[in-house]
Amino acid sequence: MPSHPTRRLPAALLLAMLAVLPAAARAVDLDRDGLDDALEDALLARFAPVVVLAPDEPVRPASAPWVLARAALETAPGPPPRVLQASALGALAALVIPGTEEPGARLRLAAGAQAGSSDASDWTAYGHAFRAPDGGVLLQYWFLYPFNAAFWAFDHDGDWEHVTVRLDPAGRPLGAWLARHADAQPGPWFAWGALRREGDHPVVLSAHGTHASYASPDDAPPWERLCPEAEPARATTAGCAVWRPAAPGFGGVVNVGERAAPRVAFLAWPGRWGATGAFGRDSHGAPPPGPAFQRGWCSEGAPGACP
Template sequence: MRALLAGLLLAGLPMAPATSASVPATLTPYVYLAPDEQNKPVDAEQFVQHSALKWSHSAPCPSDHQLAGQGAVSAAGLGGGSYQHQKKGGWPGCKDSGTYYRSNDRVRPHEIGARDGMYLDLDNGRRGVGSTSAPVYYEYEAKNFITYWMFYPYNNGPLVQNHEGDWERVAIRLDANDKPVTVAYFGHGGSCVKPWASAPKSGGHPIVFSARGTHASYPREGDFPTALGFSDHTGKGAVWQTATAYDARTRPWFRFGGAWGEVGESTHTTGPGGPGAKNPAPDWAAPACA
């Protein structure tokens, strides 16, 4: 025990919090933010609280419709499909017509047709609000995998990679005894995997390096080329211990199918879909991490 405590102190990491023996609590990641990270993680409920819910229309009908104002958006309504809207019928007239899309359908703009779709529009003044006390969210399937989702209010990447909202993740493959076997890190060049035995850890918690601005997940410090024409950069800044972990599937917003963030000119500059709109299990046959 003394050797373990000494190792933690030398590494500059906080000691693991007192938790139950449950898998979600014992495997929460320790996330190193980049030294100059300006957009720290945030509670997803706070993002909803400080956002308006809107429906985006494609040109030549550019006027967006507000479905609920800031402070009035119901997280349960988002996930439960209480909000709905129609596409425009097109020029001339731009009348609402056709199928009603609900908030728990796949309604992210640029996915159901050009800019059409539903999105959370964050108060711009809240983009830089975040801290290492934010919770992490998980999806757990016993004897199979656990995926930890990390949420940031703003992705401040290079080139065309700026957008509100940023859901990132790391996943752990579990064996028949619920013991960790493999870790998958989700970077912008695709995911990569490391055996649990060689993955960086602190007190049994996997260590993750979050790229500056983009928050993509990597297993070490350094520069990582991406398929989008830029490199991600990681380093040892503040440590986000993710001491608070919530089951994502029990959160009221989980089934929201729209964008977590305003609409851009392309899918890359539009807020991402949330955990409920994505497959939580990674490709375990992904390449080994460099």
């Protein structure tokens, strides 16, 4: 029998199939956000960004399990202080110890963990799909870098960055918001035609050390360093690593669900993803919390889209 290449269903057809299926025939909506889980997973994989890292990037991406395996979990300030393995997040051991499930709790990374993983199979994108006000779908991609390493006065542990792709009600991509530093709710908007793309995947340039997202080298301010080549095929020859989350050899796109009904245990944890803040100081407040506790979470979503 002749072999044929695998063909993906168009996003519009996926949405149309969802609209006509009887409710009983639809996949389970585990995160209770009104979207079919199988549809969420398919769309998140289809439109996952291609991330081009800067040359000599000092901090590589990682997965949440990779970070948690290399960190201690410290309880919120106040007696009695407790420390346990961070991999216990979401487990009964963490839930029954006072102070672990509070915003003041934090991770303390082990020596060497701030540099991230040198193994690309650990580079995982965390996806969040939710309803847009016009009936379309918003696809948010969160990237975890263990450290922001650029300007010592502004550095911190736990560098969560994100990009949000917007689909219209027919499943057509309209564009994307690229978050960067304080402008992350959801960030500057770029129409689909203005973005460099690799198939259905928008190409994003990650700034050296800060990991802020830019559409092209000309898009960044002078103090940011980016890969000089925005074309992924040429970026590697310029010494820039290319991260394709949905491609083989990388960590994939993990659907996190919603804070009230998480599909990964860490999503509902309100603590900080590090202990080092500005000027290298020990801090309970400078490192950021996880995606669901950041102001960019659910930006531009429909009312009640993110339970």
